[in-house]
Amino acid sequence: MLKWLNYFWRQALSILKPAVEEQPAPSPEIPKTFLHPAPRKTVAKELPYNLAVDPLESSLFYRSLEGKIVSRSLVSGAIEWQSEEYGYPIRVTDQILWAVQSDAIAAYSTIDGQLLMRSNQLWLPGEVTHSRCDLSDQTLRIALLYIHVWKGGTPAPNHRDSAAYQINLIAGEVTKTYAFEDTPRYDGPNWIPGDDRRPNLQEVEGQIYPSVSSEQLLKINRPLGICKSAQLQTASVIIHNYRTVDATQRIVLSVFSNQPPYSQLWEAIINEYREQEWEPPHC
Template sequence: MLEWLNNWRQALSILKPALEEQPAPSPEIPKTFLHPAPRKTVAKKLLSDNRRYKLAVDPLESSLFYRSLEGKIVSRSLVSGAIEWQSEESGSPLRVTDQILWAVESDAIAAYSTIDGQLLMRSNQLWLPGEVTDSRCDLSEQSLRIALLRVRVQGTPGPSHEDSAAYQINLITGEVTKIYAFEGMRWDDGPNFKPRDDWRPNLQEVEGQIYPSVSSEQLLKINRPLGISESAQLQTASVIIHNYRTADATVRIVLSVFSNQPPYSPLWEAIINEYMIEEGPLPC
């Protein structure tokens, strides 16, 4: 009887094809926050916006956010330098409100939890023409405004063109509202060129706070190599951006963090950008 039962089960397994396991669908990323809430605190701007490198810090100055050589957003402990999390997608940090890091990610605006790096929101695809030139937070209007600019050089002596865009993000819901997009303004259009009145948003209306630079006296005591381009004096540390040239004509841009009290000991550093210098023939 037992042998017959086993034969019957084997016959059923042959007649019934095995079902292939379907991969679990990827969770859909929300376009707005699942739990909307007003923001009460905005971190100061760490460095000026018109740089290829973007840095941000949380209001408590516990974590520093930057774009790595691989293009990922990295969160590191400001004092110890321990990596806390890293984004899966390429992006650049903008500003921090409360415990939310706002970032530009490909052609979208994204929001990450500063604590564990959880992706909280990613907007629909937008028209982001180039580098972020300014970002401002306005708690009175619960908004974050960013401006982007791309300059297209047609060649010498051809004209240059600039493409601009600016967006306003609701800090409560994460919803993105486009407030300006303009393509193809020529720099040589002359004084007769009259763009429409709203062609560029007045970001100066929103006050932006920025950390002071590190003092010259402290920079001398830190004894960093030449090529310091920017610095920021925080309550807990000193942040310095400097660059140097290697033997193979590579320029490396380095993020260095020091203590802000004597003897100003180095805490950690990271290479955030590097590029080759193309040396052409000397002019006659």
């Protein structure tokens, strides 16, 4: 009789006892530098407007309309992978995609999009405007710029915040070389000797892809607007920034063949927004 009562008592307790929820496994911590340092042997040229391409020109990397990094086949347009984090690409060295991720510099595998390294928190005032990759000393240098547009009632200069960082391509270590807030002027990407407020980003021959020729652009039926382009070996990459009929500002990435009749291979909208009209303050 006692055994029978004990059995049912244990059964009742097991029903009343709340179930213990299994805790999800903690996400693996992303290293601040590479776990397996290795020298880089090749580097892709620089592309405009936060685009990147691998040295073999098989994949194009860009920031999507949702703010994620997308890897896409340059010729077919097939999406190969998309990052889980927000960010935009800078450059590719070997099989490493360097990118800005929120307030840090990150490195992704160009093959599968695995996040390999993320630096400590940095002060990144704006988007990367220039980059220089030097394999002789295994470094990648980037410059960032943010313009505070003056909208007051009396004339005044725009203020600009700028910074520059150096990235060790072997270890993935990021060091600050320059940071300046509220800069009153900016004279370009070249460093003036003796002035530590500007990054040293002298152009390296063959580092930047040439622009698409005007003759080719005229043969491509695109909306009027600001245009940036890059002529690769396998394709022509064109960025159009134009205003739609409903007053929406749209930025479109288009990839064309670089041979007549210059047929379009694929395109993607990478930014879209409505400009807010500024109204002077009421007295």
